[in-house]
Amino acid sequence: METMTQVARGVRDPGPEENTRDRFHRGAGRWVVLAACGIFALLMISPFILMLLNAFKTSADYSVNGPLSWPQRLDFEGLAFFWERxxxxxxxxxxxxxxxxxxxxxxxxxxxxxxxxxxxxxxxxxxxxxxxxxxxxxxxxxxxxxxxxxxxxxxxxxxxxxxxxxxxxxxxxxxxxxxxxxxxxxxxxxxxxxxxxxxxxxxxxxxxxxxxxxxxxxxxxxxxxxxxxxxxxxxxxxxxxxxxxxxxxxxxxLQGDRMLDVPTLNAGALMSLVPTFIFFLIFQRTLSRGITAGSVK
CATH class of the missing domain: 1.10.3720.10 (MetI-like)
Known part of the structure; x- marks a missing residue:
């Protein structure tokens, strides 16, 4: 009855293409929120980016070029030193x-x-x-x-x-x-x-x-x-x-009273992060399925 009434009044139901177009064109506020979320995500991962940049540097490279520069060459001495020490x-x-x-x-x-x-x-x-x-x-x-x-x-x-x-x-x-x-x-x-x-x-x-x-x-x-x-x-x-x-x-x-080897410390932090990251990747889908199953029950 409602459909016939809408047809009689000249009202047409929006098709799937129009619904999709309306969903992605809801004004500038949607893009402001997405940009803010992107900036926040970038700020959250910035420590990990700095850790990756400095984990493969030499101590001389870090002292001369600072923590924000790209490594002149990939150096694995920090990883080896942390592993052995x-x-x-x-x-x-x-x-x-x-x-x-x-x-x-x-x-x-x-x-x-x-x-x-x-x-x-x-x-x-x-x-x-x-x-x-x-x-x-x-x-x-x-x-x-x-x-x-x-x-x-x-x-x-x-x-x-x-x-x-x-x-x-x-x-x-x-x-x-x-x-x-x-x-x-x-x-x-x-x-x-x-x-x-x-x-x-x-x-x-x-x-x-x-x-x-x-x-x-x-x-x-x-x-x-x-x-x-x-x-x-x-x-x-x-x-x-x-x-x-x-x-x-x-x-x-790795932290001494008067000396701190930043590349080695970042290399150790990277090695310490890898097991937990693997653990998260393994159980992420399991957690998602478990939460979904719990909501269905």
């Missing part, structure tokens, strides 16, 4: 090992805590969720002395497992807060139906709750890995021996 393969394995275990354990602990708080209806659950949020906001400088003392008493001083345990608890505080907020909105009818079918609490967790929150857990696992990889202060204090230290600590070893 810091024993980069050992530091890389330490970072991958600790970050991977923290991501796995923190997500699992967050799931169990959030299930007890959000669905188990523990008494004082709003207070517990707020407590987890406050714990996540504490600065590391406040926690370092009691953490170091406890690690000494239990024999985990200068042990990578101390980093795994500490950051599992720290990261799970945020994960518990997020997952508990999600599980608190679960439809009660779905849970009651599972209980009427004779499902136990564990069966409800793994067959009903887990498939729905799995995309969120994938996002948390990725964030936990990257956050733990970039941690510096607590690993610097807890890991005193060179063989147990991580990649960020290896980068800090």
């Amino acid at each position: 810091t024993r980069f393969p050992v530091k890389l394995w330490n970072s991958i090992w600790t970050s991977g275990l923290v991501a796995l354990f923190a997500v699992l602990l967050s799931l169990l805590n959030a299930y007890a708080i959000g669905i188990g209806k523990v008494k004082g659950s709003p207070f517990l969720v707020g407590l987890f949020l406050i714990a996540n906001m504490l600065p590391q400088e406040v926690m370092i002395y009691p953490l170091f003392t406890m690690a000494q008493k239990v024999g985990l001083n200068d042990n990578p497992w101390s980093i795994v345990i500490i950051f599992t608890v720290i990261q799970s505080a945020f994960g518990t807060y997020l997952l508990a907020s999600v599980m608190g909105t679960f439809p009660k009818a779905l849970l009651e139906a599972a209980e009427l079918d004779g499902a136990s609490r564990w069966r409800i967790l793994w067959d009903v709750v887990f498939p729905i929150v799995r995309p969120t857990m994938g996002v948390l696992m990725t964030f936990f890995f990257i956050w733990t990889w970039n941690e510096f202060f607590i690993p610097l204090v807890m890991l005193t021996s060179n063989v147990n230290q991580t990649v960020p600590i290896a980068l800090s070893s």
Whole structure:
């Protein structure tokens, strides 16, 4: 009826070509926004461009021409020096090992805590969720002395497992807060139906709750890995021996009190960035699919 009325009035529906033309001709404001986004993106990647420019320079080239010039020739001495001086393969394995275990354990602990708080209806659950949020906001400088003392008493001083345990608890505080907020909105009818079918609490967790929150857990696992990889202060204090230290600590070893080799430092930063960049490329599509699946569910 509406189409016949429009025809009678002489109104014609726009075709697909006209819709496309209107979409790309909405005034100058659209191009201003795109230009602003382009400038912002350029500012965001400018540190990485400077790192690439200076990672393959010699110290003499950097001293004479400055940080904004193109390298006179590609020099790989900085990469080789950083690889040999810091024993980069050992530091890389330490970072991958600790970050991977923290991501796995923190997500699992967050799931169990959030299930007890959000669905188990523990008494004082709003207070517990707020407590987890406050714990996540504490600065590391406040926690370092009691953490170091406890690690000494239990024999985990200068042990990578101390980093795994500490950051599992720290990261799970945020994960518990997020997952508990999600599980608190679960439809009660779905849970009651599972209980009427004779499902136990564990069966409800793994067959009903887990498939729905799995995309969120994938996002948390990725964030936990990257956050733990970039941690510096607590690993610097807890890991005193060179063989147990991580990649960020290896980068800090290139900075002296009176001397700083900028090309070598940029080369080390580039080598430290490559594993996380590969990790992001691998899990980017997985995260996108997980988020889409979660929205469909």
